[in-house]
Amino acid sequence: MASVIYRIVSKQPSGYCINSSLLRSSSSLKCWQRCVTTFRTEISDPSEHSFDHEGQFYTIPKKDVQKIFMLNWMSPHEKNMNKMFQEFSILIRRPALEVMDILKRLNYNYPLTRFLLYGEMNAGKKFTMTHIMHYCRSQNWVLLTVPWANEWNCKRLDVSFNHHKESLFDLPVHSKILLEDFLLKNMSLIKEFTTSTTYEFSEHEASEQGIPLTDLISFGITRMKFANDVVGALLKELQILANNDKIKLLVTIRGINSFWRKTGQKKEKVQEIHAQQLTLVNQFMELLQSDTKNAVAMCSTESWVNDVTDRKSYLPTELMGKEGVDFLEPFLPIEVPKYGNAELQSVMDYYIDRRWIQAPEAKTLDGRAQIKFLSGHNPYQLYRVCVPL
Amino acid sequence: MAASIPTATRSFIKFIGSELWFSTGYRTPSKCLTRTLSTQSVASTDSEVTRPKRRAEKLSAAMKAFLKRAKEHESKINKYTEEYELGRKHLANMMGIHPDEMTQEHINEAIRYLLPSGLFDKGSRPQFKHPKDILPLNFDFPFDKAGRPYHYQYYTLLPNYHCIMSEAAWRMECLREEEVRIGSTGAPPQEEMKHLSEEYEWMDLRTFLNYFKSNHSEVVQVNEHNRFVILMTKLSKMRLREQDVAFLKQFGSPKTSEINVMDTEEIKKFYVNEQGRKFRTKNGYRKSAIAQVTVYAEGEGILEINGKGIEYFESQYAREQVLFPLVLTSSLNKVDVHARVEGGGEMGQSGAIRHGLSNALLPFVSQQMVNKLSLSGLLDRDSRVKERNKPGQKKARKQFQWRAR
Numbered sequence: 154m155a156s157v158i159y160r161i162v163s164k165q166p167s168g169y170c171i172n173s174s175l176l177r178s179s180s181s182l183k184c185w186q187r188c189v190t191t192f193r194t195e196i197s198d199p200s201e202h203s204f205d206h207e208g209q210f211y212t213i214p215k216k217d218v219q220k221i222f223m224l225n226w227m228s229p230h231e232k233n234m235n236k237m238f239q240e241f242s243i244l245i246r247r248p249a250l251e252v253m254d255i256l257k258r259l260n261y262n263y264p265l266t267r268f269l270l271y272g273e274m275n276a277g278k279k280f281t282m283t284h285i286m287h288y289c290r291s292q293n294w295v296l297l298t299v300p301w302a303n304e305w306n307c308k309r310l311d312v313s314f315n316h317h318k319e320s321l322f323d324l325p326v327h328s329k330i331l332l333e334d335f336l337l338k339n340m341s342l343i344k345e346f347t348t349s350t351t352y353e354f355s356e357h358e359a360s361e362q363g364i365p366l367t368d369l370i371s372f373g374i375t376r377m378k379f380a381n382d383v384v385g386a387l388l389k390e391l392q393i394l395a396n397n398d399k400i401k402l403l404v405t406i407r408g409i410n411s412f413w414r415k416t417g418q419k420k421e422k423v424q425e426i427h428a429q430q431l432t433l434v435n436q437f438m439e440l441l442q443s444d445t446k447n448a449v450a451m452c453s454t455e456s457w458v459n460d461v462t463d464r465k466s467y468l469p470t471e472l473m474g475k476e477g478v479d480f481l482e483p484f485l486p487i488e489v490p491k492y493g494n495a496e497l498q499s500v501m502d503y504y505i506d507r508r509w510i511q512a513p514e515a516k517t518l519d520g521r522a523q524i525k526f527l528s529g530h531n532p533y534q535l536y537r538v539c540v541p542l
Numbered sequence: 543m544a545a546s547i548p549t550a551t552r553s554f555i556k557f558i559g560s561e562l563w564f565s566t567g568y569r570t571p572s573k574c575l576t577r578t579l580s581t582q583s584v585a586s587t588d589s590e591v592t593r594p595k596r597r598a599e600k601l602s603a604a605m606k607a608f609l610k611r612a613k614e615h616e617s618k619i620n621k622y623t624e625e626y627e628l629g630r631k632h633l634a635n636m637m638g639i640h641p642d643e644m645t646q647e648h649i650n651e652a653i654r655y656l657l658p659s660g661l662f663d664k665g666s667r668p669q670f671k672h673p674k675d676i677l678p679l680n681f682d683f684p685f686d687k688a689g690r691p692y693h694y695q696y697y698t699l700l701p702n703y704h705c706i707m708s709e710a711a712w713r714m715e716c717l718r719e720e721e722v723r724i725g726s727t728g729a730p731p732q733e734e735m736k737h738l739s740e741e742y743e744w745m746d747l748r749t750f751l752n753y754f755k756s757n758h759s760e761v762v763q764v765n766e767h768n769r770f771v772i773l774m775t776k777l778s779k780m781r782l783r784e785q786d787v788a789f790l791k792q793f794g795s796p797k798t799s800e801i802n803v804m805d806t807e808e809i810k811k812f813y814v815n816e817q818g819r820k821f822r823t824k825n826g827y828r829k830s831a832i833a834q835v836t837v838y839a840e841g842e843g844i845l846e847i848n849g850k851g852i853e854y855f856e857s858q859y860a861r862e863q864v865l866f867p868l869v870l871t872s873s874l875n876k877v878d879v880h881a882r883v884e885g886g887g888e889m890g891q892s893g894a895i896r897h898g899l900s901n902a903l904l905p906f907v908s909q910q911m912v913n914k915l916s917l918s919g920l921l922d923r924d925s926r927v928k929e930r931n932k933p934g935q936k937k938a939r940k941q942f943q944w945r946a947r
Contacts, residue, residue, distance in 0.1 A: 519872075522843075526843075526852065526865055527861050529861070531853065535672060
């Protein structure tokens with residue numbers, strides 16, 4: 154009954170919600186559990202998701218999970234969840250559906266479209282990104298992911314000087330990881346493509362024209378010294394390919410507001426390095442400002458990037474600063490809100506189904522109301538509240 | 543012989559004394575010993591003839607002491623009554639009332655005015671009462687002329703207490719026999735009855751001590767009270783007859799579930815908004831945090847703290863503090879809460895909100911719930927504050943490192 158009253162404003166038909174609410178208000182819990190699991194869908198292909206399915210869970214088939222998500226994208230917390238729940242399922246939410254809707258209708262002859270996801274901490278930006286990535290993968294796009302951009306800003310990394318430009322700094326280890334990740338994800342798609350120009354990495358080493366891309370990447374992996382340059386080369390190649398209508402490119406960067414912060418490092422332990430002085434950052438910024446067709450960039454501003462004291466703000470203007478906003482304009486801002494009441498109910502249904510909530514008082518309506526109160530509609534807080542239950 | 547007599551008597555005394563020790567606990571009244579002790583010759587045949595005389599002499603000595611005490615007591619009482627009457631007349635004169643028309647209430651009022659006292663214990667404040675209210679009037683002899691005590695348990699030194707206990711025990715034995723009889727007839731067991739101990743609460747320690755002191759001038763100890771409670775609960779759990787119920791009801795009072803703890807008009811006050819919604823604002827305090835909480839009735843469950851939702855508090859414990867009064871009164875989704883908090887830290891602020899919330903919820907909640915809230919302590923201001931640092935110690939409790947030299 155309660156869910157009918159507190160439904161969030163939405164366009165979709167009310168059939169789903171009334172159905173579930175009637176079931177919930179029926180006398181016995183068992184009857185309800187046996188009847189319908191309205192928090193799930195069977196459809197695992199994201200392209201078929203529509204606004205009808207909002208508020209429901211769908212599972213990603215196992216073969217995709219390992220390749221795409223488990224390696225670099227998911228944090229250990231989420232890997233644990235995967236192990237625990239024995240499956241990988243995501244809640245279908247409005248922002249993801251909106252983005253997918255736009256992607257379906259987009260005219261790809263126009264230059265790069267930039268989405269900017271923003272929202273409060275732990276509101277679910279990462280999972281919307283996974284949803285969109287799954288969709289793009291099913292459409293056979295090439296995925297280029299930067300799982301956590303603030304890694305480049307950490308203290309005490311191996312930093313070496315760039316050969317070509319004196320003022321910039323290389324990050325060999327991180328570039329290597331990027332290349333490996335890219336290779337694993339997009340192996341099947343890049344097999345045929347070859348480089349278009351020669352790239353000179355140093356006086357003696359150079360890659361010639363016409364080598365398959367995979368070779369270029371593996372060269373970067375083996376020779377860490379030149380990994381950063383290989384990344385630059387790769388990005389240029391991808392731009393050329395996209396312009397020629399051969400691939401569709403999806404660039405995901407998590408935590409883009411780290412591009413305009415100081416890193417924690419010091420040049421020769423004296424001078425501070427700003428993120429703008431890293432080659433990787435510059436390369437990605439070039440990519441984002443370029444006019445490639447058939448490409449979409451999905452960025453997110455995270456308040457995790459800031460220090461512990463500074464995490465209250467979550468609006469992009471505050472996090473990125475004027476420079477960032479000027480750089481990224483024009484972009485499509487997409488807000489990832491906290492859970493609405495219907496979503497909360499379905500998430501709790503899911504937890505009960507997966508035996509994550511075990512206390513019998515927690516399964517009653519009163520218990521759920523209390524959990525809702527305590528979590529404050531925040532997805533991660535909801536998870537933490539249900540931990541001891 | 544004469545020299546050995548003292549030793550013989552001593553061993554005799556010890557023997558008797560030890561017996562007495564076992565029978566009455568750990569006190570051997572000297573009176574009993576004096577009865578058996580005879581420093582003069584014992585072994586002679588004359589003793590049988592002379593003993594009653596001596597006993598009478600000894601008794602009369604005790605009686606003499608008793609009589610003396612009784613006379614003192616009487617004179618004391620007379621003196622006190624005279625003083626009381628005098629003082630009463632003076633008071634009446636001062637107050638301008640005729641002494642015959644002056645009641646105890648007048649006296650109390652006057653004393654409260656003349657000798658104001660801020661002591662918490664009302665019994666230790668200055669009082670002006672007739673001595674019969676304070677001291678026992680009759681100094682009764684608990685034994686007759688021959689010295690035989692009236693009460694059959696006089697030698698236990700707490701005759702009334704032991705009388706009650708033995709009566710209860712005797713009743714228990716009777717009831718047990720009856721049950722055995724009933725059981726042997728083969729009747730099916732009776733349905734469960736409501737035991738008296740569930741409805742009644744036995745006398746707590748204070749009333750117990752008072753009961754014996756005032757009525758019988760006996761000083762009872764704590765373990766006696768414990769034994770009393772155990773025995774009464776045991777007895778009350780058996781199948782009782784009417785007489786047993788009447789006997790037990792003397793020592794108990796019905797449980798306090800029907801007593802209203804707070805029933806003033808102030809609690810029920812609330813204001814009405816411009817939009818016609820009832821609301822009530824109350825302040826809550828905890829450890830230098832002040833919270834102003836407004837509760838709107840007929841609401842939806844909106845919570846607002848300083849402009850933010852419950853994310854204002856980051857820790858789960860603080861959030862649960864705010865949740866608790868709402869859950870207890872089961873008004874989670876029926877009430878709107880708006881709060882403004884200042885001062886203190888996270889926990890202090892959450893405690894302050896809790897205090898204000900529970901005080902503000904009172905008019906919208908039933909009387910039973912009000913009792914529950916006050917009994918649970920949600921309405922009291924938590925008076926725990928940080929302890930001050932002391933000189934000679936590092937912090938409030940931490941000491942400096944101990945050195946041998």
